[in-house]
Amino acid sequence: MPRPRSLTKSDLGAAALAVIDRDGLSALTMRAVAKELRMATMALYRYVSDRAELEVLVVDEVLVGLDVSTPAEADVRDRLSLLLERMRAAISAHPATVPLVPRHRKSSTATLRWMEAMLSVLTEGGFAGPDRVIAQRTLVAFLLGFLQNEHYASITAPETAAIARLSPDTYPMLTQTAAQAREMSVDDEFRGGLGIVLRGLAIE
Known part of the structure; x- marks a missing residue:
């Protein structure tokens, strides 16, 4: 195989992401x-030492265009919601990468930038010290x-339908909730849940 002149981290991340999007x-x-880069396997080790490094580059590639700016005139609730919505959209565009984000969120430059933006908004909203730690980690x-639920245990998944068909005498609350869940959209579930979290943190 021909030896490439030079590869960037973005080249590696894009190639790894292409493999995941196509084959899981x-x-x-x-x-x-x-193989995706048309190079010998051993040549790849000149750039990364193992799969874990590749995974970090994938996370950065997934979030490469993530906008972490928010309108200064908007209230804290809307600014936090915007950051969370953007992150969700970016990751959901490549659902097979969902497990990589929690695994590498403290190593990926892109996730660190996003968390810094979140903390800045929380600080402007009056959070400091342990309260800011708890608020950020909760969000x-x-x-x-x-x-995880959206892509591996969605309310539209067959398992939810199966729960809805269980005996209502044995599982009255579970069957009722599953039936109601099937009538909801994933977007409604996300925004409703986020609203509960934000209210719980006293972010109005």
Whole structure:
């Protein structure tokens, strides 16, 4: 195979993301990425040492165009919602990468920039010290949990329909809730849940 003149981190991230989008997360290997780049597998080790480094580059590639600016004149609730909506949209465009975000959120430059923006908005909203830590981690936990549910346990999934068909005598609340969930959109679920979290943090 011809040896490439030079590769950037973006080149590597884009190639790894192409493999994941096409064949799934389990298909991400050094060999697969090297093949995507039309190079020898061993040559790839000149740029990254292992799959974990590739995964970080994938997260950065998924979030490469993420806008972390928010209108200064908007209230804190709207600014936080905007940051969370943008992150959700970027990751949902590549659903197979969902598990990589919690795994590498402290290593990816893109996620660090997003968290810095979140903390800045929280600070402007009056959060400081332990309260800011809790608020930020709660919002991140909500987003990551929602992404897992959206792509692996969606309210539209067959399992939800199966729960709705269980005996209402044995599971009255569960069957009723599952039936109602099937009538909701994923967007409504996200915004409704986010609203509950924001109110719980006293962010109006």
